[in-house]
Amino acid sequence: GAVVSQHPSWVICKSGTSVKIECRSLDFQATTMFWYRQFPKQSLMLMATSNEGSKATYEQGVEKDKFLINHASLTLSTLTVTSAHPEDSSFYICSADQKTDSYEQYFGPGTRLTVT
């Protein structure tokens, strides 16, 4: 149980285009999902908390107009990188909170975005 998927696993896009990444909880409902960014050989940086049916909460320094998050259902959150630039190239990982007493988060396999 507690499986989270992401799609696509990798994507290459041109500068100026937009890319949508999907995060799905496959066997549980997730009212809260999280989006992280990871640079090579570094730790995970929380970008935003995605709440089903309401607006995402962004961390300080993360542009909400650039990284659009939609959590339209209890099993799906999407992250859209708008007007992508090469500096947006990174590994994006989502996680879902199964709302257990121990607040475990279950992570997707990640999406590698390369902007050319």
Next chain:
Amino acid sequence: GEDVEQSLFLSVREGDSSVINCTYTDSSSTYLYWYKQEPGAGLQLLTYIFSNMDMKQDQRLTVLLNKKDKHLSLRIADTQTGDSAIYFCAEISGTYKYIFGTGTRLKVLA
């Protein structure tokens, strides 16, 4: 702010024990977690410990928690080559967000 600190690298021989250390920041964290990340993959939850516990054992994994020193460790017994990965500790903030450690790259030598 303070970082959740981990040593960057650890190298052990196959069959030996590995001990990965973590110094966290928030003494009020209720749970602390250990995750494993293999190259190009997401994070896999290995184990977690509640803050009122000193130790938790789960098969080859032993977690020790020293709340006074805000120190957490993960011991992997009989380390195998498949254990080679990056290990992250994480604490949970008051707003239920994770704060990850800097990560320890474990290399297991055959």
